[in-house]
Amino acid sequence: MTTLDQLETKHNFTYPTLYKTLFEANKLNWMGDFEEPLEKGKTWADDVYPTLKENPPLLLHSGGSDFELLTPSAVLNFEFPEAWDTEEHHFIPFAKTAEGNTYAFYKNVELDGEHPIVLIWEDDEAEYVAKNFEDFIFRKMLEAADDIDKDDLYADYGKDKPMELYRADLKTDLEAIRPYLKDEYISVLEEAYNGEVHETLIAYGFKCDKPVKEVMKEMLDFELMGEVFEHEG
DSSP: OOOHHHHHHHHTOOOOHHHHHHHHTTOSOTTTTOOSSOOTTOOIIIIIHHHHTTSOOTTTTTTOTTEEEOOHHHHHTOOOOTTBOTTTOOEEEEEEETTSOEEEEETTOOBTTBOOEEEEOSSSEEEEEESSHHHHHHHHHHHTTSOEEHHHHHHHHOSSSHHHHHHHHHHHHHHHHTTTSOHHHHHHHHHHHTSOEEEOSSEEEEOOSSOHHHHHHHHHOOTTTTOEEEOBO
16 A cells, blocks of 8 residues: 555655545545456445545545545556656656646645646646635635536436535545535535536536636636646756
8 A cells, every 4th residue: 555655755745734634534536445447347336436435535536526635556657757847847747638738736836835836738838727725625626516517417417406416426526525624615615515506508517606716816827827837847
């Protein structure tokens, strides 16, 4: 079993307190008690997911349809692409997208004692997406309440009241993370997840007092938010 000490040694990085707390609580492993790779004949959806659903690890449902936490083993054995300039840019990966992009701590920059989160695109650029790990979690969970692609939703929940099924899963995620996030963030997420369903031609969402983008601007903005930089040699 991969330990936090192994990760910090491998990446020469001290994780923030919240990451350490969630790691020790087994909230950062979407494999639960299963080992990688799965035994022949078993799948994540059929065998692993049912064991996680009632007490989900971080962002299991609220990370978005294309989001996946890297397991501790995957973080330990992460293979940095040859094109990345890893001598100049020090990334500590922790999640990925279906398109092959990577979320990581960016060790080069420190803001109020913590390192920001960046999204490393498949091309040669990376974007600042959160000031710290707690803000990243809040941002992903807030974004989960808005602009929910209909095709993705139907694929996961079918067409019979899919938003209510999705809402229930978001609330389960929220209860699981409640002890670890600041009260202000929890309150905003509670309001968002209790909102009335609204629908557009291609997406669903939950109505809130303020648009999600406005809340993000008010609560999460920092001097580097949205800035992009090249990271390849």
